[in-house]
Amino acid sequence: MHLTNAALGATVDAYRTCEFTTLGAGGTPLTWPTAAWRRPDGTFLVTTSLAFAQKARNIRRDARVALLFSDPTGSGDLEAPQVFVSGRADCPEEIHTGPGEAAEYWRTLFQRQPHSRAFVRRPGRWCMDWYYLRLFITVTPEHVEARPPLAHLISAGSRDDGLPQDARVTPPGLPGAELLARYPSAVLGAGDAYRSPLLARVRPRVTADGFAVPASALEGAAPGRASLLVHRHDERLNSMHNALICGELVCDGDGWTLLPERVVEPAGSGRLRDAFRTLSTARRSTTRYLRAHDLPRPRVDWDHFQALAHPESTD
16 A cells, blocks of 8 residues: 555545654654655655754664554544554754745644744744754655544443543552543554564553553564553644653563553643743753754744745735
């Protein structure tokens, strides 16, 4: 199956976000929600700010990546099939300060995320320049697979409250248990026998020592480092939250259990003080990246970003 297929390509293009996985230094699949733009040649453009450049570092060490288009919120089609893509990625060192070749990526993002248009105008500019200093990642697909819609997964295991089985019973001290209880599904990232990344939407069941999923939930997986991502956004890519539970995937009878070790919640729980902390951390991380590469702080090409975000002002 190829993304040059018109119907499948249109499905992927309608998704607002995807789950994007790179491999950490210890082999853990690190998965985060992101926007991906499908180019006419079938490759994907993913961008990352200097503040969150770990994706770039991971790719430069191990080019194997995976994407899963699984949450259709905002796409207008809740019955859209999920699409899994695996392949290899490339991330040059060049820092992009303007839209450049990614103009269509940014134009689409401004349309789908209206609140972000304020960031390219004063006073938003003074605290958001770090966000527009970007590294470009090109993903070349090697395997594409269509899967049943997310709605089918949710309805197959639904309860009256829409939560996973045993979600209300959260063993004390189990990292991530309370987070998972607030989501009807999560994205499991694991590796195959060669440690290439695999992704699947699952309904994890909380146990005494971890999160269990049936073996059929992720065909081809092998024991080893793994993670569970929970994330959400509304119809306009606002009200976002994401968190990653990292641990070890072990075989448990007829299925798998993720034994959680730590939780990474980059933007906190969404409180106002979390937003200020995230902004401060992002600016410091950007400064550290530039210093590590002995680079001055580039100036963002605000005029071109504003022309894409507010085309009516340039008419």
